Amino acid sequence: MAQRRTAARKEGSPAYLEKLSQVVAAAAVVFKEKGYETATLNDVAEMIGTDRASLYYYVGSKEELLRDAVRDIATVNTEAARQIMMTEVPPREKINQFITKILLSYDANYPQVFVFLEQDLGKLTLEDNAWARSMILQVRKIEGIIMEMLQEGVADGSFRADLNVEYVAKALWGMLNWTHRWYKPTPADQAREIADTFSGLFLDGLATSLP
Amino acid sequence: MAQRRTAARKEGSPAYLEKLSQVVAAAAVVFKEKGYETATLNDVAEMIGTDRASLYYYVGSKEELLRDAVRDIATVNTEAARQIMMTEVPPREKINQFITKILLSYDANYPQVFVFLEQDLGKLTLEDNAWARSMILQVRKIEGIIMEMLQEGVADGSFRADLNVEYVAKALWGMLNWTHRWYKPTPADQAREIADTFSGLFLDGLATSLP
DNA sequence: AAGCTCGTCAACCCTCACGTTGATCGACCT
DNA sequence: AGGTCGATCAACGTGAGGGTTGACGAGCTT
Numbered sequence: 001m002a003q004r005r006t007a008a009r010k011e012g013s014p015a016y017l018e019k020l021s022q023v024v025a026a027a028a029v030v031f032k033e034k035g036y037e038t039a040t041l042n043d044v045a046e047m048i049g050t051d052r053a054s055l056y057y058y059v060g061s062k063e064e065l066l067r068d069a070v071r072d073i074a075t076v077n078t079e080a081a082r083q084i085m086m087t088e089v090p091p092r093e094k095i096n097q098f099i100t101k102i103l104l105s106y107d108a109n110y111p112q113v114f115v116f117l118e119q120d121l122g123k124l125t126l127e128d129n130a131w132a133r134s135m136i137l138q139v140r141k142i143e144g145i146i147m148e149m150l151q152e153g154v155a156d157g158s159f160r161a162d163l164n165v166e167y168v169a170k171a172l173w174g175m176l177n178w179t180h181r182w183y184k185p186t187p188a189d190q191a192r193e194i195a196d197t198f199s200g201l202f203l204d205g206l207a208t209s210l211p
Numbered sequence: 212m213a214q215r216r217t218a219a220r221k222e223g224s225p226a227y228l229e230k231l232s233q234v235v236a237a238a239a240v241v242f243k244e245k246g247y248e249t250a251t252l253n254d255v256a257e258m259i260g261t262d263r264a265s266l267y268y269y270v271g272s273k274e275e276l277l278r279d280a281v282r283d284i285a286t287v288n289t290e291a292a293r294q295i296m297m298t299e300v301p302p303r304e305k306i307n308q309f310i311t312k313i314l315l316s317y318d319a320n321y322p323q324v325f326v327f328l329e330q331d332l333g334k335l336t337l338e339d340n341a342w343a344r345s346m347i348l349q350v351r352k353i354e355g356i357i358m359e360m361l362q363e364g365v366a367d368g369s370f371r372a373d374l375n376v377e378y379v380a381k382a383l384w385g386m387l388n389w390t391h392r393w394y395k396p397t398p399a400d401q402a403r404e405i406a407d408t409f410s411g412l413f414l415d416g417l418a419t420s421l422p
Numbered sequence: 423a424a425g426c427t428c429g430t431c432a433a434c435c436c437t438c439a440c441g442t443t444g445a446t447c448g449a450c451c452t
Numbered sequence: 453a454g455g456t457c458g459a460t461c462a463a464c465g466t467g468a469g470g471g472t473t474g475a476c477g478a479g480c481t482t
Contacts, residue, residue: 001472008428016428035334037248040469051431053472062470092418120329122392123246150417159417167408168417170393171386178385181333197378205416206361206370206379207303212442219458227458251439262461264442273440 005057020058022048028069032111035118036066067131070116073109074138080105081145091153092203095172098149099202100195102176106183107191114180143169172202216268231269233259239280243322246329247277278342281327284320285349291316292356302364303414306383309360310413311406313387317394318402325391354380383413 008016026047030039041062045052059065080101084094106113121139124132146169153159175198185191219227237258241250252273256263270276291312295305317324332350335343357380364370386409396402 004428013428019429033334034337035248035331037246038334041471042469050429052470053432054430056471057429060471095417118331120246120392123244123249126245153417158419160411160419163408163411163417164404167405168412170389171409171412174386174389174392175382176385178381178389181331181385182381193375194378197374198382200371200374201379201382201413201416203416203418205412205414206306206364206374207414208369208371212444215458224458230459252441253439261459263440264462265460267441268459271441 001056002060005060008057016058023055023058024065024068027065028112028115031066031069031115032118036115041065066115066119069112070119073113073116074135074142076109077102077105078138078142078145081142085145085148090158091149091156092158094149095153095203096199098146099172099176099199100192103179103191103195103198106176106179107185110183110185114183117177117180143173146172175202212267213271216271219268227269234266234269235276235279238276239323239326242277242280242326243329247326252276277326277330280323281330284324284327285346285353287320288313288316289349289353289356292353296356296359301369302360302367303369305360306364306414307410309357310383310387310410311403314390314402314406314409317387317390318396321394321396325394328388328391354384357383386413 009020023044027039027044030043030047033039034043041052041055044065045055055065059068081098084097084101087094087097089097119135121136124135147165150159150165150168154161154165179194183191183194220231234255238250238255241254241258244250245254252263252266255276256266266276270279292309295308295312298305298308300308330346332347335346358376361370361376361379365372365376390405394402394405
């Protein structure tokens, strides 16, 4: 079976590829809904009205399915962050753009991106394979970029200097990532509104400037 | 065996109770470390140097162990929130106190509280039992209290009125709860510093008031 | 019609982890 | 010494779910 799969994959007929991506998409939905551990391949198969065994014609294992589902998600985000980092705008604007870009990306890449976020990277540390290491690295990197942006602002005086930058970064990252517990895409342009709220909050705070 | 357990539990000798709580504590550590699904009862047993089967002398099932581990965590938090809500201080101060209290409680109740946070309540909806429903209710309640505090501030003019209160609440809640991905208690009084950072950030924002 | 390829599915195996049972063993009485 | 009780552990049952196999059939080619 493994041979027939790799053969089909190498040939790469459009029909095959389409079904493959359909399988991966279904898996993403199921993983997001029930969590990777709890979800069964049966759930995935049922969602697209086929048999569990048939999945193996398209994918080699449950774990491969997970990797396929979250493939590129991490890099998409770090790439976005890097680009913003490099543009020549004030730190304040960078943060604003970053928040917006991330939340729009979460919206556009729903639900796989949330499957990705649910993978607790602290727990991935326990596993020892190239994929896990790469994931961890990606996330470290993005956190590093956030801290850079913050420090830039502190340096040029546009951000307060009295706060521990690391905790500020964690706060922002938490605000953004906690969305995986509640956000669901809607026809309306909700992600943008959330981005504006988070941005306004994070930069200017909740309190009015009144005495 | 079930009879022997309930018998022992009813009698409640100090030694028995102590070992029971030792088992629950070990379970909390393991669940936090590896996640409830991934963790095995063997892991728990090993941690306290005993046999898996022996656990059943103290607890009826893996799920019961989970419930024991997170017991009261939810109520402790809602109770804290309720108390703060009722005190007669300005909204700004309420938020500050709330953030501090929650983070200190997360520190004090490590790691069970993080085991609790890892239980995705959205996924609990899929299960249908009294415990799950009660958990969901608790969390709803605390989110409700946060929104009340925010609205109070908007009403008296100390908080901005241009932001969607629900999103603001989610932002705060995310900031606080994301700690379960990175926070580890230390001898130092770190939780308090984090609370001050989050509080300062959330209320006054990151930007300096300079033009 | 014969044969081939592609995709499917019934039936199976295997592992792992939850949960049970009954024997065992030390400690503490009597 | 013999009995009892509290606690433990070896051994087993069980079920769920991941992964494999081989045959079958629809549609194509020759």
